[in-house]
Amino acid sequence: MIGIFDSGIGGLTVVRAFMEQMPGYDIVYFGDTARTPYGNKSPETVVKYALENTDFLLSKGAKIIVMACNTASSVATEKMAERFDVPIFEVITPAVELAIKTSGKSGIGVIGTMATINSGIYEKKIKQANPDARVYSFPCPLLVPLVEEGWLNKPETRMIVKKYLHPLKVRQINTLILGCTHYPILKKIIQQKIGKRVNIIDSSIAVVGKVKAFLENHVEVDSMLYKKGECRFFVSDVTEQFKKTAKDILKRTVILEHVRI
């Protein structure tokens, strides 16, 4: 089946995108809710967690791995490729490719956690594809706690989003990458504050397109994946808030299975 992990439950936006774009594929999800968030932790620690999470998903029968977490994708991709033989997908390259297509000569904005932005990965990948691109990256550390708290439409959330986006607003971007799988949950507010004319790239949707294209070209991998439409959701910690947010994201009640990593 398709193995997906995230630092917590933000990665369920990726599961949602899989359910919409590739319905029927079995999924095993792991959310590292006992150690969440990753975004304010060091690269060494995040790499260690990414490797442990992948070991767990492989033990559950995953044949391909999707890192549904920008922080892990930004610091652990190389180490993951060294360590594991299965196909591994990260959420950064697909978003960058989409952004390059749509941005033309205008600037590209990137928002993400402190760890993702400090890694400089988006800027590096965009410049590799287009050395003339103008890229403006800003960390938005409070957005993950705001989403986890369920403050999705409060005035304080709107003010904080506005404050974070202000430096992008004045730089005439036409494309904004949501470099964190929690942020699609705030997409409406982000669109309002950055302006209607800015094209928002949702990395959760972008990565599914990438997996789909890969499987069409690799039928030997595709044939190993079960397609009974079954999903299992494992988490390293269970709380009422996680259950509620999971339900909000997937629009259905989700059974969270507790596992010690």
Add this chain to the structure above:
Amino acid sequence: MIGIFDSGIGGLTVVRAFMEQMPGYDIVYFGDTARTPYGNKSPETVVKYALENTDFLLSKGAKIIVMACNTASSVATEKMAERFDVPIFEVITPAVELAIKTSGKSGIGVIGTMATINSGIYEKKIKQANPDARVYSFPCPLLVPLVEEGWLNKPETRMIVKKYLHPLKVRQINTLILGCTHYPILKKIIQQKIGKRVNIIDSSIAVVGKVKAFLENHVEVDSMLYKKGECRFFVSDVTEQFKKTAKDILKRTVILEHVRI
């Protein structure tokens, strides 16, 4: 020496109180920054972490343990006492005792993380001491991220504090317990928003009074504690933000030693 642990670096407010009230005592601190925060995690997970943290501090020569974390104090105290032979101090009882003294017949407010408030521990302990007490408890989950982000005096922080304190404001309390070791860092704003006449109880100061009284009555324990004024600070993850916040709290540069738990 005196062993102190917290989910992260909020517990440094307790170290600061020790330095002020009991200068000279050697301290070994552990901040679990690789797994922070604890406040939105389940009791089982927090208990596991508290036991692991204590094992580490004992291995470093701690002779007494202070849980400088309200979340751990609220769910792990019993298990800690079962498992370890050394004197263990938690931050809840000392704050409750102070609150009972000053509140008279007025209401007592308590603010803390989701886990602390959900545990009901403050209410239980206050009612044990004074069955007639009126207690109003509210979780303030965003205050820890706001402190960690360093947004100590922003308008958004003021708005969020005001919103969280509103239900307490209308209930005529005269005493407010800061049930999280991060909150003393926001004490000034909290005092402004709750009103000058409300007496704020800072659990970080309260616990040091308790330890001091204990050692005066237990010279055999006191004699085992080094008093060379040395402090060591261990953390399970190191980032620039942690270093900065540590410096802000202790008003001096702190060497954070990285350790894997």
